[in-house]
Amino acid sequence: MRVAILAHEKFPERAKTAVGVLRYSDHEIVGVLDREHAGERVTDYIPDVQDAPIVxxxxxxxxxxxxxxxxxxxxxxxxxxxxxxxxTAIEHGCDIVAGLHYFLSDDDEFGALADEHDVELRDVRNPPDDLTVADGNAKDVDGDVVLTVGTDCSSGKMTTSFELRNAARERGLDAAVVPTGQTGIMITGWGIAVDRVISDFAAGATERLINEAGDHDILFVEGQGSLAHPAYSGVTTSILHGAQPDSMVLCHVAGKETVGGYPEFEVPSPETYVQLYEDVAAPITDATVDAGVINTSGMDEIEADPTIARYSEQIGVPATDPVRHGADEILDAIL
Known part of the structure; x- marks a missing residue:
């Protein structure tokens, strides 16, 4: 499918969905909309992703x-x-794919235009209407379940899930990502945005996804939020308990000291988070944090490698930046 991506005034640093689609989707990207960088190209800002003009x-x-x-x-x-x-996109016959809590299908203008031009408004955050509470059976699936968890939002959980999937497939393993957020859904074409689900059903939604994924050697479940986040800890807990993982990977952003969007809240230390995730998981599963990921994109190689080594020492397990160095080392730790 040929697609364009809207990322006005956010590309690339604050356009996580755009970057994820550019890096991991099978779509042919024909353009990125961003007023601030119009006339340039995607790879002027992000290496090793699909290139496209910025308009x-x-x-x-x-x-x-x-x-x-x-x-x-x-x-x-x-x-x-x-x-x-x-x-303009609708008038040109384009479907619109959105991951907002504001549903475009409920917008009177867009709805009328979509009907007129016979296009689909796909609100990927709109959950199924038949969700239920969890049965506690995710542990019964064949294969291993690995959950990516974080020290904050936007800490690399989605990226880590896809990097690990790709590394596992390169070894001949049957691996899949279980998408729990809008970006993962846009990349894979399926999933449930768990942050939109009624709180009582959020663990059940995660459990359903794992069961619907089918038989695989290994499933990488995309985590959301963080356990100590002042706003989003609820969805984090629901995914953790609904997934009943065998293993966890702790994701962190190098140098991150305060919670994104909440500067009055400090990010707990990575070692604190290891204990926190294992303690909260313990009543449901004996999963441990077996590997770590740290985003060092703001550093050069001279700074990045010692930072990765310190992070690994802090959390007591192998760690890497998978975009910079690949995911093989942490896949070894998980397997």
């Missing part, structure tokens, strides 16, 4: 099948400055 408006994008909303503001709201580009 100012949807009118400049070559013919394509869909427009993906590649940014997700805190709270998942809709930015009115996007309206003209979404309108």
């Amino acid at each position: 100012e408006t949807m009118a400049e994008v070559p013919e394509c099948d869909a427009l993906i909303i590649g940014v997700a503001p805190i709270g998942g709201g809709f930015e009115e400055s996007w309206r003209a580009d979404i309108r």
Whole structure:
């Protein structure tokens, strides 16, 4: 499928969804919309991903099948400055794929335009309406279940899940990602955005995903939030208990001292988090933190490698930056 990605004024640092789709999806990306960097190219900013031109408006994008909303503001709201580009995309016959809490299908203008031009408004955060509480049976699936957990939001859980999947497949293992957030759903084409699910059903939604994934040697479950996050700890706990993982991978951003969007809250130390995740998991599963991932994208190689080594020492297990060095070392630790 040929797609464009909307990332206005957020690319690349604050466009996690856009970057994830560029790095891991099978879509052909024909353009990225970003007013600040129009006229440049994706690989001017991010190496080792699919390249595409950066343009100012949807009118400049070559013919394509869909427009993906590649940014997700805190709270998942809709930015009115996007309206003209979404309108243009619909008029050009493009489906719209969005991961917002604001459902485009409920927008009167977009709904009428979509009907007129026979396109789909796909709100990937809209959960199934038949979810239930967990039965506690995720542990019964064939194969191992590995959950990526974090010290904060946007700490690399989704990236780690796909890097580990790719590394496992290169070894001949039957591996899959279980997507629990909008970016993973856009990459794989399936999943449930657990942060949109009624709280009583969130663990059940995770359990359903694991059961629906089918038989694999190993499943990498995409975690969300963090256990000590002042706003999102609930979804983190639900995924942890619903997944009943065999193993966990702790993801962290180098130099991160305060919670993103909540500067008055300090991020607990990585070693504190290891104990916290294992303690909260313990009544449901005997999973331990067996590997670590640290995002060193803001550093050069001279700084990054000692930072990775210190992080590994802090948490007492092998660690790496999988985008920089690959995931083989931490896959060994998990297996």
